[in-house]
Amino acid sequence: MQQCFLGHLENGEPTLTEIPNLYSFATKELAQDATLAYILAWSQPKYRKSHPRLNGLGTEMLRALLATKLDESSIPDIRDLEIKTQYHRIDVLVLINDENEDGLVLLIEDKVGTNEHSNQIEHYIKVAEEHYPNRKIVPVYMKTGNASQCHLPSAEKCGRFLRRDLLGVLVRFQDTGDTIADNFRTHLQDWERETNNYRNVCWSEWGEKWVRFEGFYTELEKQMEEACEWSSWGWEFVNNPSGGFLGFFFAETPIEWGPDKVIMYLQIENATRLTVRLGDRDGPGIRAPLMYKVLGLLEDNALRSGDVRIKKAGRFRGGKSGAVAQITFGTENGYLALKDGCIVDLEATMQRLRRARKFVAEVGSHTGR
Numbered sequence: 001m002q003q004c005f006l007g008h009l010e011n012g013e014p015t016l017t018e019i020p021n022l023y024s025f026a027t028k029e030l031a032q033d034a035t036l037a038y039i040l041a042w043s044q045p046k047y048r049k050s051h052p053r054l055n056g057l058g059t060e061m062l063r064a065l066l067a068t069k070l071d072e073s074s075i076p077d078i079r080d081l082e083i084k085t086q087y088h089r090i091d092v093l094v095l096i097n098d099e100n101e102d103g104l105v106l107l108i109e110d111k112v113g114t115n116e117h118s119n120q121i122e123h124y125i126k127v128a129e130e131h132y133p134n135r136k137i138v139p140v141y142m143k144t145g146n147a148s149q150c151h152l153p154s155a156e157k158c159g160r161f162l163r164r165d166l167l168g169v170l171v172r173f174q175d176t177g178d179t180i181a182d183n184f185r186t187h188l189q190d191w192e193r194e195t196n197n198y199r200n201v202c203w204s205e206w207g208e209k210w211v212r213f214e215g216f217y218t219e220l221e222k223q224m225e226e227a228c229e230w231s232s233w234g235w236e237f238v239n240n241p242s243g244g245f246l247g248f249f250f251a252e253t254p255i256e257w258g259p260d261k262v263i264m265y266l267q268i269e270n271a272t273r274l275t276v277r278l279g280d281r282d283g284p285g286i287r288a289p290l291m292y293k294v295l296g297l298l299e300d301n302a303l304r305s306g307d308v309r310i311k312k313a314g315r316f317r318g319g320k321s322g323a324v325a326q327i328t329f330g331t332e333n334g335y336l337a338l339k340d341g342c343i344v345d346l347e348a349t350m351q352r353l354r355r356a357r358k359f360v361a362e363v364g365s366h367t368g369r
Contacts, residue, residue, distance in 0.1 A: 022180065023187035029112050032144065033091045035184050036061075036110065037083045040094060044081045057173040057181060062094070064169050065106060068159025069138050076102040088127045095132070103135040109158070113145040121158050142166075144188060146195055146214035149221055150234035163188055198271075202342040203333065206271055213246045213271045216344070220248060223350055230357070232265075245269045251357040253364035260290045264364055266356055267323070274328070274335040274353075275313055276360060279321040288316040291324050297363045298325050308359050327356050 023031070042051065043058030059078065066075045082095040091110040097103045105128045109121050121139055128137050139158035144166065152160055170185040195215035198206055206212040217235040224230040233250040248268040255264050255278075262280045269275065276298060278286045295312060302310040309330050313323035328334045329352055337348030 021187055022183040027112070029091070029110055029114075030086075032112055033085050033110050035180060036108065036142070037085050037092050038180060039184075040092075041081070041083055043078055045078060053173060053176045054178055054181070057169070057176055060172070061166075061169050062096075062106070064165065065108070065140050065142075065159070065161055066104070066138055068140055068161055076104070088124075088131075090124045090127065093128065095135070099132065099134040103132075104138055105132045105135045106138045106140065108161075109139070109141050111141070111143045111145065111147075115147060115151045116141065116153050121153055144191070146211065146218060148217070148235040149225070151236065163192060167192060198344065199346075200343070203272070203336055203338065203344050204342075210246060210270075216271050217246070217248045217268075219346065220250075220350075220353070223346075224250065229354075246271070250353075251360055253361055255294075255364050257290060257293060260287065262286060262290070264294065264360060266327075266353075266360060268335075272334060272336070273326060274356060275323045276325045276327060277321055277323050281320070285320050286318050286322045288318050291316040291318070291322060294324050294363070297366055301359060301363050301366075305359060308355065327359070329355075 026032075026035075039061050040058050042054040043062045044055075047055040047058075062078070063075055076097055079097050084093045084095075085091065087093045090107050092106075092108040094106040094108075095103070096106060107124050107128050109116065109124060121141060125137055125139050128135075128139075140161050141153050141158045142161045143152070144163045146163075167185070167188050170181070170188065173181070174185065176182070191211075194209060194211045195218070197209075198212040198216045198219075201212060206216070214235075221233055221235065224233045230250060232252045233248070235246065235248040238245055238247045246269075248271075250266050252263050252265045255262060261283065262278050264276065264278055267275050267277050276294075278291060278294060280286050295310075298310045302308050307329055309328045311326045311328065313325050316322065316324075326334070329337075335349070335352050335356065337345040337352060339345045
């Protein structure tokens, strides 16, 4: 039977997404820890003959994790394996081979929706070094949820293994007949599909599922990184009294005007509103007079630009950061370029963001005069 993930099969049978999936209920990181440990346990040599496909899945998953920090030639064949979960708070720890020969310790910091905090990986490396001094430590950060690149730990500190990397292994072993492996794969496939669904859904409907905002931001981040022309970018959830929003931040420009030394930057809120903001991380904060001065420069530059529209962004109250103006391009959908008035045109939208970045840079160069 053909596998389908959206809609119904022609014969009326339920699709895979309509069949109960363990990971619709097992949503916590501990459940994912156990799943990963379970899959890796199949890589033990004793399962090569009795369960060759599951052994292949476990072996390829283990090698893919190790490959995030080791050259292919440095990854040994597996002779023996011991797996521990929540060992001194390490999510998953895998002891590979003899400690006096080519022994390795694979330690995995496993995240679903949260990010690393409190130098967790450095702490876990120290724990592993203390308990297994004769083995090489291979730290890996695994993340199945969506996250901005700026919230991932440095590749120098540890290997990084994201949802797409997990799927890269899991989709090659769809014939194991194992319910847990299949449920985990289809769960991640559905998550990936929902993340990328912003490409097919009318932008006015994105707010029904915030994962579409995350997918859109991930694509913006990817294009900015590939273009090598953007000085800064990143996205995260911002909490506020109104319930918070998912923000994308980019194009930081330092400005100085008298005693005020602040950062001007662009912010997208919930994928639909583009604003110019001022921020002061270390000083006394943003003052309303400065916000009015910057607004005046923005309005003057807009008169010369021809395509950029500027609208004052609410009351100027000052604080550590504040919105000065909203940027639009003379359309009802703000900064977004649409196809047929509905689907976002990514290429044209990126062109508008480049125009907005240039616009802000031009204003920044005139501050303080």
